[in-house]
Structures are given as C-alpha cells and as structure tokens.
Amino acid sequence: MAIKIxxxxxxxxxxxxxxxxxxxxxxxxxxxxxxxxxxxxVLVSVIIVALLLLALATGVITPNPRPY
Structure with a gap:
C-alpha cells in the first residue's frame, strides 16, 4: 500500500x-x-520506474497474470 501512495x-x-x-x-x-x-x-519518472522495478524484484507488488 505504501508503494502505491x-x-x-x-x-x-x-x-x-x-x-x-x-x-x-x-x-x-x-x-x-x-x-x-x-x-x-524526467528525474521523477526515472525514480518511478526504478521504484517499480525494485518493488517487482523484491516481491512487494506482483504483476497481473498472463491472459493465456
């Protein structure tokens, strides 16, 4: 929830x-x-992408499952 905020x-x-x-x-x-x-x-967008990749790598957030 903190990541979303x-x-x-x-x-x-x-x-x-x-x-x-x-x-x-x-x-x-x-x-x-x-x-x-x-x-x-531009700096904020780079921080957002890095934060999302870090959260995905650590398992804090999970991506949607594949549709097939």
Missing part, C-alpha cells in the same frame, strides 16, 4: 512540474529556465 505522490509531483514548465513557456519569461522543471519531471 509513493508512486501516486510522485505522479502528482510530475504533473505539477509539467504545469509549471507550461506556465513559464506561456509567459515567455527568460529569467526562469523551463528546463529546470522539465528536468525534474
């Missing part, structure tokens, strides 16, 4: 950074780099 929190943080980057892009403000928020979003 952590992953959903990270997903919300990723969407937040995406929205912040969009607002900077729409304002066209040269003082604040948009790449900072895009980079955070």
């Amino acid at each position: 952590i992953v959903s929190g990270l997903l919300v943080f990723m969407v937040y950074n995406l929205c912040r980057a969009m607002m900077i892009m729409l304002k066209n403000d040269p003082n604040v780099p948009m790449s900072k928020f895009i980079g955070r979003r």
Whole structure:
C-alpha cells in the first residue's frame, strides 16, 4: 500500500512540474529556465520506474497474470 501512495505522490509531483514548465513557456519569461522543471519531471519518472522495478524484484507488488 505504501508503494502505491509513493508512486501516486510522485505522479502528482510530475504533473505539477509539467504545469509549471507550461506556465513559464506561456509567459515567455527568460529569467526562469523551463528546463529546470522539465528536468525534474524526467528525474521523477526515472525514480518511478526504478521504484517499480525494485518493488517487482523484491516481491512487494506482483504483476497481473498472463491472459493465456
């Protein structure tokens, strides 16, 4: 259950950074780099994938069974 909460929190943080980057892009403000928020979003997605792979490897979460 804790893995689901952590992953959903990270997903919300990723969407937040995406929205912040969009607002900077729409304002066209040269003082604040948009790449900072895009980079955070990429870092969070890497953390999510690594966390899911680690949870699968340790058996904390189990994948769905095959349909056949």
